[in-house]
Amino acid sequence: MSTGDSVELRHEQQFVDRLYVRLDELRAEREAAARSALAQLGNGMQAKLERDVTADEQSRSAAELAGVESGLCFGRIDHADHADHIRNGEGGGHHHIGRIGIRAGDAARTPLLIDWRAPVARPFYLATGHTPMGIRRRRHLTTEGRTVTELHDEILDLDDRTRTGFEDHNADGVLLAALNAARTGRMADIVQTIQAEQDRIIRAPHRGVMVVEGGPGTGKTAVALHRAAYLLYAERELLAKRAVLIVGPNPAFLGYIGEVLPSLGETGVLLATLGELYPGVRATGTDSPRAAAVKGRVELADVLAEVVRDRQSVPDPVLEIDHDDYGTLFLERAMAEDARARARSTHLPHNLARPYFVFHLIDALTEQLVDRLGADPYGGPNLLGPDDMAQIGKEIATSAEVHAAIDSLWPPLTPEGLVAEFLEDPRGYVPDADAEAIRRAPGAPWTEADVPLLDEAAELLGVDDSAERAAKEAERQQQIEYAQGVLDMSYASRTYEFEDKEESDQGQGDAAEVLSAHDIIDAERMAERQEEADHRSAAERAAADRTWAFGHIIVDEAQELSPMAWRLLMRRVPTRSMTLVGDPAQTGAEAGVGSWHEILAPYVEDRWEMVRLGVNYRTPAEIMDVAAAVLRAGSAEFEPPTSVRSTGLRPWALRTDAAGLPSAVASAVARELPAEGRLAVIAPAALHRELAEVLDGVTAGAAPDLTHQLVLLDARQSKGLEFDRVLVVEPDAFKTSDLYVALTRATQGLGIVHSRELPFPAEGLAEAVGAGGRL
Numbered sequence: 018m019s020t021g022d023s024v025e026l027r028h029e030q031q032f033v034d035r036l037y038v039r040l041d042e043l044r045a046e047r048e049a050a051a052r053s054a055l056a057q058l059g060n061g062m063q064a065k066l067e068r069d070v071t072a073d074e075q076s077r078s079a080a081e082l083a084g085v086e087s088g089l090c091f092g093r094i095d096h097a098d099h100a101d102h103i104r105n106g107e108g109g110g111h112h113h114i115g116r117i118g119i120r121a122g123d124a125a126r127t128p129l130l131i132d133w134r135a136p137v138a139r140p141f142y143l144a145t146g147h148t149p150m151g152i153r154r155r156r157h158l159t160t161e162g163r164t165v166t167e168l169h170d171e172i173l174d175l176d177d178r179t180r181t182g183f184e185d186h187n188a189d190g191v192l193l194a195a196l197n198a199a200r201t202g203r204m205a206d207i208v209q210t211i212q213a214e215q216d217r218i219i220r221a222p223h224r225g226v227m228v229v230e231g232g233p234g235t236g237k238t239a240v241a242l243h244r245a246a247y248l249l250y251a252e253r254e255l256l257a258k259r260a261v262l263i264v265g266p267n268p269a270f271l272g273y274i275g276e277v278l279p280s281l282g283e284t285g286v287l288l289a290t291l292g293e294l295y296p297g298v299r300a301t302g303t304d305s306p307r308a309a310a311v312k313g314r315v316e317l318a319d320v321l322a323e324v325v326r327d328r329q330s331v332p333d334p335v336l337e338i339d340h341d342d343y344g345t346l347f348l349e350r351a352m353a354e355d356a357r358a359r360a361r362s363t364h365l366p367h368n369l370a371r372p373y374f375v376f377h378l379i380d381a382l383t384e385q386l387v388d389r390l391g392a393d394p395y396g397g398p399n400l401l402g403p404d405d406m407a408q409i410g411k412e413i414a415t416s417a418e419v420h421a422a423i424d425s426l427w428p429p430l431t432p433e434g435l436v437a438e439f440l441e442d443p444r445g446y447v448p449d450a451d452a453e454a455i456r457r458a459p460g461a462p463w464t465e466a467d468v469p470l471l472d473e474a475a476e477l478l479g480v481d482d483s484a485e486r487a488a489k490e491a492e493r494q495q496q497i498e499y500a501q502g503v504l505d506m507s508y509a510s511r512t513y514e515f516e517d518k519e520e521s522d523q524g525q526g527d528a529a530e531v532l533s534a535h536d537i538i539d540a541e542r543m544a545e546r547q548e549e550a551d552h553r554s555a556a557e558r559a560a561a562d563r564t565w566a567f568g569h570i571i572v573d574e575a576q577e578l579s580p581m582a583w584r585l586l587m588r589r590v591p592t593r594s595m596t597l598v599g600d601p602a603q604t605g606a607e608a609g610v611g612s613w614h615e616i617l618a619p620y621v622e623d624r625w626e627m628v629r630l631g632v633n634y635r636t637p638a639e640i641m642d643v644a645a646a647v648l649r650a651g652s653a654e655f656e657p658p659t660s661v662r663s664t665g666l667r668p669w670a671l672r673t674d675a676a677g678l679p680s681a682v683a684s685a686v687a688r689e690l691p692a693e694g695r696l697a698v699i700a701p702a703a704l705h706r707e708l709a710e711v712l713d714g715v716t717a718g719a720a721p722d723l724t725h726q727l728v729l730l731d732a733r734q735s736k737g738l739e740f741d742r743v744l745v746v747e748p749d750a751f752k753t754s755d756l757y758v759a760l761t762r763a764t765q766g767l768g769i770v771h772s773r774e775l776p777f778p779a780e781g782l783a784e785a786v787g788a789g790g791r792l
């Protein structure tokens with residue numbers, strides 16, 4: 018390195034030092050603000066509320082600042098129009114790019130670091146020698162902790178002769194270093210190396226449904242997460258209130274991607290699997306693929322509507338009600354039919370239409386009784402007066418027997434109760450074979466495929482919260498009365514304690530009285546404020562609220578979701594502001610929908626946009642060739658994504674007999690386990706027990722810890738994940754699309770251990786030689 022080089026590096030280090038000093042200052046300021054908010058002495062509920070909200074906001078932003086510590090500043094762009102200044106050593110004319118925007122603490126609040134999402138930062142991602150966008154040089158800064166370790170410069174203005182000594186001859190050097198780095202079991206952000214095709218998607222101005230399609234490793238997940246961060250920046254006001262929801266295929270996957278957004282300074286996002294989207298229910302059960310497919314069919318929406326209608330019954334021909342005072346009442350079929358028709362004509366959900374049914378029947382029963390009791394034996398008009406009639410009406414309306422009879426015809430229903438009852442005996446609603454597949458034992462745990470059914474049922478039933486509201490109102494009244502009592506008492510005691518003072522200083526005495534009255538007003542408003550006092554973030558509140566309308570939803574592995582799941586998701590985003598990410602070739606679930614058009618047409622017709630990503634950043638070309646052969650064996654038209662790099666390492670296969678399979682896998686693992694990084698054994702679930710016994714220190718199970726060096730997974734579990742090395746065991750046990758997923762998980766090396774025939778052409782595979790090594 019020449020002296021010039023080290024000067025350049027030193028300058029960058031000085032700048033980065035300054036940045037971290039400022040970051041520390043900002044953190045300290047926010048932590049101090051949170052502390053002082055908490056320590057603030059204030060009286061009354063209102064002061065406490067204000068204090069808690071401020072403390073919460075401040076500590077949340079302190080947490081956001083904590084997330085951006087690593088790689089805070091990663092880039093710099095130098096503007097062409099300032100080349101002369103720089104040549105003359107005048108500096109200036111450049112911007113440093115980082116995870117968040119940071120201003121200096123001076124009076125002018127000078128920008129120090131530009132947020133990567135700001136329009137000014139865009140040339141960092143898009144400028145090329147061909148279209149330099151006013152930039153003469155792009156610099157990548159690599160840091161370890163707070164130390165700048167490397168600089169990589171790209172000259173974009175070819176006429177510019179200034180050189181720094183850090184010019185990179187391989188324009189992709191930084192990208193390739195990121196792709197070759199050992200994996201940690203947690204996805205890293207790609208903010209330093211977002212590629213142009215990805216940047217266009219991340220910043221797409223499209224407000225409706227955008228579909229991002231691409232083969233394995235094309236960065237779909239990475240792009241989706243950075244798009245979430247971008248939207249939170251560009252539409253902060255809206256999205257801070259409405260929150261962004263990211264739906265992923267399983268908890269392990271959500272754990273895998275969970276650090277990306279915090280590392281971009283964003284914490285206001287809800288990450289959830291579909292099974293977590295019905296508050297109060299934990300989907301811990303599993304369905305057979307067939308059951309999940311049946312439960313996922315769109316027809317189930319009509320089926321559930323039918324189940325609800327069947328719970329709105331009429332007597333055949335009459336329901337006799339024993340009334341303590343009036344003897345037998347006759348609830349006739351025609352009366353119930355009329356009440357049912359009227360209740361249904363409200364088009365309200367079942368529980369909300371119920372009061373109409375009840376009201377009409379009480380009316381009809383009252384009329385029946387009035388006719389009977391007040392009948393004039395001589396055929397004249399009814400002998401009962403309005404007061405008598407009102408009294409009879411009241412007694413009918415408050416009769417437990419009458420209510421029990423009406424409940425038996427139009428019972429209040431809960432989603433859980435309705436779906437459980439349907440699944441325990443679905444015959445008659447779905448064909449017999451399907452009914453058998455989805456039948457559920459009483460009390461069995463809910464499954465992920467049940468969640469959209471519960472949600473559908475909740476829509477059909479509605480929640481009659483009138484009782485809850487009445488209780489809240491009563492509580493509010495009590496609070497007001499209590500506050501009134503407090504005022505009266507404090508006023509009385511003040512008069513007593515401060516009598517002398519008040520007498521000596523009348524003015525102050527008045528002021529005290531005005532203040533107390535003010536307190537009362539606060540107390541009176543407490544019932545409403547109680548709700549506002551909910552100072553959880555929007556994402557936290559959304560997690561607990563089934564009816565929450567999100568500002569934007571991102572769905573990863575979107576090809577896996579069933580039509581019923583789509584109905585649930587669409588309810589969560591009435592604006593249809595969505596990014597859907599997926600790859601139809603990787604569809605594993607039988608319930609998955611075959612085409613985007615099929616998924617989207619019912620909700621947005623053809624008003625959606627699709628973008629494709631075509632470069633595979635994960636899987637080296639040698640591995641991709643083998644994986645592509647798997648799909649080509651099924652469809653000659655299949656177009657695999659192009660790998661951005663090759664490693665020169667051919668994937669290998671080792672054949673053994675069935676009995677020797679576990680030990681062959683164990684010795685392959687011993688050989689392949691990288692010193693740094695992660696290895697996954699992807700094997701059919703039926704072999705997991707046997708394999709776990711011979712693999713030392715392996716982690717497995719429903720939610721394996723992916724940060725472990727050695728992980729044992731089923732092909733489905735490996736969806737969306739990646740490892741340095743992968744061993745696929747007994748590939749012919751997997752469905753083609755699952756095998757394709759399994760084969761495309763490695764960033765470096767792939768091996769296959771099998772006792773049965775390979776289900777795809779072996780070209781491209783090296784032959785492994787026994788346990789001694791591989792070719």
Ligand SMILES: Nc1ncnc2c1ncn2[C@@H]1O[C@H](COP(=O)(O)OP(=O)(O)OP(=O)(O)O)[C@@H](O)[C@H]1O
Pocket residue numbers: 192195196205206207210211212215231232233234235236237238239240600603634635736737738739761
């Ligand atoms: N621009 C980039 N810079 C650095 N790394 C990148 C870039 N784009 C993608 N990658 C890396 O490539 C790998 C694959 O990305 P990602 O998981 O987002 O792909 P995917 O399309 O979702 O894959 P799959 O469908 O197989 O799950 C990740 O390690 C990701 O960080």
